[in-house]
Amino acid sequence: MRDFILALESRNFDESKEFRACANDIPTHLSNACRLAHLSMNLLRKSLILSLVFTGVTSLPAAGNQADHPAAAIVKSYLEAVVKQDWKTAGDMLLPSSLERRKEQMILAIKNSSTMTEEAAKLNMLGVKDVKELEALSPQAAYVVDRKAVHDRMKIPDEALKRKIDTLKISILGLCPEEEGKIMHAVVRTKQETPDTLIEELLLISLIQDKVDAKKWLVVPDMQQPLTTPLKPAEAATKPVK
Numbered sequence: 001m002r003d004f005i006l007a008l009e010s011r012n013f014d015e016s017k018e019f020r021a022c023a024n025d026i027p028t029h030l031s032n033a034c035r036l037a038h039l040s041m042n043l044l045r046k047s048l049i050l051s052l053v054f055t056g057v058t059s060l061p062a063a064g065n066q067a068d069h070p071a072a073a074i075v076k077s078y079l080e081a082v083v084k085q086d087w088k089t090a091g092d093m094l095l096p097s098s099l100e101r102r103k104e105q106m107i108l109a110i111k112n113s114s115t116m117t118e119e120a121a122k123l124n125m126l127g128v129k130d131v132k133e134l135e136a137l138s139p140q141a142a143y144v145v146d147r148k149a150v151h152d153r154m155k156i157p158d159e160a161l162k163r164k165i166d167t168l169k170i171s172i173l174g175l176c177p178e179e180e181g182k183i184m185h186a187v188v189r190t191k192q193e194t195p196d197t198l199i200e201e202l203l204l205i206s207l208i209q210d211k212v213d214a215k216k217w218l219v220v221p222d223m224q225q226p227l228t229t230p231l232k233p234a235e236a237a238t239k240p241v242k
Helices: 001-010 032-055 061-069 070-083 087-092 096-111 116-126 131-136 138-152 158-167
Strands: 169-178 184-193 197-209 217-218
Touching: 001 061, 070 087, 070 169, 070 184, 070 217, 087 138, 087 169, 096 116, 096 138, 116 131, 116 138, 158 184
Parallel strands: none
Antiparallel strands: 169 184, 184 197, 197 217
16 A cells, blocks of 8 residues: 555655655656656756756846746745645646646556455545546546545644644745746745654745746646657658659
């Protein structure tokens, strides 16, 4: 069952022991090649964070302007929703295509169960009776049941959760634009406390501008993952000789 929980986790900043719960583990259903790709991307992600922090890469001329960028407000709202475990609000801020990919991964993890008993246990943990019911959920609803299942198993005491919410501090250290400013990568420092622990994290969060509403930004939780896009077959360099 732990393997299934890990399979549901995305490799982003989505929940640690606070934001990423189990996400630093490599999903066990992946091949060795995929595991190596995950490890390589994790190293690349950390290198990018360090590069942004030490070089201060940003297209915005002043630190104050960074805070005013609409992507910065989304980052803070998203992380606040994650700490509050308000999965509906967090899900509404995620790129729909990312949620669709996440749902497909959940379904695949269940279908790859080695026994019917294991499959039933996974479905029960998500609160659905069969794969068809999961397939019928919207990507947003599937995200909610996934996050709830993971964090219910963590069993964070109410006192600790309240302390985390009350002490949460989010500092955006820098914004790095891509694709002429249509994509933004934010380097974020978070601090929060439980009754007996101070938790600090350095996160990289990627966002994309909505294609319809230029004022709207969406978090892309899997942008730091290897993504593959089929390429069209190359056309023949020369025409056949008649």
